[in-house]
Amino acid sequence: MMGPVLAACLLIILSTAWVSQANGATCKKDGGVCTCNDQTKNVDCSSKGLTAIPINIPADTDRLDLQSNKLSSLPRTAFHGLNKLTYLNLQWNKLQTLPAGVFDELKNLETLRIQQNQLKSLPSGIFDKLTKLTDLRLSSNKLQSLPEGVFDKLTKLTRLDLDYNQLKSLPSGVFDKLTELKDLSLQNNQLQRVPDGAFDYLSNIKTLWLDPNPWDCSCRDILYLSNWIREKKGTVSNIEAAECDGGTKAVLEITEEEAAEDCVYPNTTTAIPTTIITTLASSNDDDIPELPVPQENFQKFLGYQEPDHLPTQPQCLMSISGYLGLMMFFVLISAAILYVIHFLKKA
Template sequence: MMGPVLAACLLIILSTAWISQANGATCKKDGGVCTCNDQTKNVDCSSKGLTAIPINIPADTDRLLLGSNKLSSLPHTAFHGLNKLTFLDLNYNELQTLPPGVFDQLNDLKTLDLQQNQLKSLPPKIFDKLTKLTLLYLQNNQLQRVPEGVFDKLAELKTLDLQNNQLRSVPNGAFDYLSNIKTLWLQSNPWDCSCKDILYLRDWINDNKDKVTGAQDAACGDQQSKAVLEITEEEAAEDCVYPNTTTAIPTTIITTLASSNDDDIPELPVPQENFQKFLGYQEPDHLPTQPQCLMSISGYLGLMMSLVLTSAAILYVIHFLKKA
C-alpha cells in the first residue's frame, strides 16, 4: 500500500515545483536573471543588458529595479499584475516613447524614475492613475513638450525633475494642481522667452521661488544670461504655435504665408516621422526580443517537462490502485 502513497507525494512535489517555476522564473534561484528578496519584496534586474522586461516578475513585488539596461520600448502591458509596486526604476535605458496606459495598474506607486532615457514626448494622461506618486524623475531626456494636464492628477507629488530637456514652454496651468510640490527642477532647457506662453511659467516661478531649485537658472534659450522670471510682457509679445517639433512658429509668419500667392510660398519639407504620425501610422507596440524569446522557450520547455513527469506520476498512481 505504500506505492500509491509515494506516488501521490511525488505528484504533489512535481506540481509544486511546476507552479514555482511558472511564477518565479525571473529570479536567479529559479533560473532567471534578476535578484529577488522574498523578505523585502525587492526585485533587482538592473545592469543586465536587458532589451526586454523579464517574464514572470512576482506579483507581490514592492520595488522593481530595471535601470542601466538597454530597454528601448515597453509593451503597454509591461507592469500589469504588479499593483503592489511602490518603486519603479527605469533610469539609464534607451526608452524613446512610452505607450499609453503602461502605468495604469500601478495605483500604489510612489517613486517613478525615468531619467537618462531618450524620451521626446509623453502620452496624454500617462500619469493619471498614479495618484500616490511623490517622486517623478524625468531629467536628462529629450522632452520637447509636455501634454496639457499631464501632471494634474499628481496632487501628492513632492519632487518633479524636468531639468536638461528640450522644453521651450509648458502648457498654461501645467503645475497648478501640484498642491504638495516641494522641489521642482527646470534649468537647462531652451525656454522660449519671445512667446506669450512663457508668461505662465514666469509667474509660477515668481510665486513659488522657494520650490523651484535654481529658479534663477531657468534661463531663456536664446539668451542664457536672462532668467525666465525676469521676462517682461513686451519681450514675450509673440503668439506662438508649438507643433510637435522643436521649433515655434509665430502666428505672424503663418498669416503672411496664408495671404501670399501660392507661387510665393516656399515648399517646406515634412519630416517622415511627422508625416507618418499625420497619417495615423504607429509603430508596433512591442516586438519580442531575443533574450525574451529565449526565456519564453526555456519556460515552455520546463512546463512540458513538468507535464510529462506529472503524467508519469498519475499513471504510476493508477497502476498501483489497480493492483491494490
C-alpha cells in the first residue's frame, strides 16, 4: 500500500515546487533573472537583455529598474498590480511607442525615467493618473510634438526633461499646470518660438535650459521669450544662453524693430499649407486641379495616425528556468502516474 501513497506525496511535492518556482521566477534566488531585495522592496532587472517584462514582479515592489535592456514595446497591462511603485526606470531601451493606459495603475509613482529610447509621440492622457509624480524624464527620444494637456495632471512635478528630442513647437498652455516645477530642460530641440505665456505659470522655476534651439529672432513671436528672459535674468539659471538661429545674437537682446515680421508657424501635424488655402479661396471648384496624393501622405495631412498599441508579446513570458521547470514537472508527473498504474495492475 505504500506505493500509491508515495506516488501521491511525490505529486504534491513536485506541484508545490513548480508553483513556487513560477511565482518567484522574477528573482535570482528562485531561478529568475532579476535581483530582489525583500527589505527595501527593490527589484533590479537592469542590463539583462530583456525583450519583455519579467513575470510575477512582487506586488509590494517599491522601485523597479528595467534600464539598459531591449524592450521595444510594452503591453498595456505591463505594470498592472504594481500600485506600490514609487520609482520606475525604463531608460536605455528601444521603446518606440507607449500604449495608452500603460501607467494608469501607478498612482503612487514619483519618478518615471523613459529617456534614451526611440519614442516619436505620446498618447493623449498617458500621464493623467500619475498625480504624485515629481520627476519625469523624456530626454533623448525622437518626440516631434506633444499632445495638448499632456502634463496637466502632474501638478506636483518638480523636474521635467524634454531635451535632445525633435520638438518643433509646444502646445499652448502645455506648462500652465506645473506650478511646482523647478527644473525644465528644452535644449537641443528644433524650437523656433514658444507660445505667448508659455512660462507665465512657472512660479517656482529655478533652472530652464533653452539653448541650443534655432530660435527665430526675425518674427514678433520671439518677443515674448525675449522679454521673459530679460525679466527673469538673474533669478532663473541658464536662460541667458538662448541664442538666435545662427548664434548671431542672444534672444534677450532682440528688440521690436529687429523682430518685425508677423511670421506664421503652421501646426506640424494637421496644418494646411497657406498656398493651398490661398488657391482654394481664389478659385472655383471646377478650376481646382486634381493632384495625386499618396495615401500615406493624405492620412498624415488629416492627422491620422496608426494605433500605437497593437497587441505585443505576452507580458508573462517565463524565464528559461521556468520553462525547464514546467517540462520537468510534466515529465515527473507522467512517470508518477505510470508508476501508480503499474502498481495497481500488479495488485
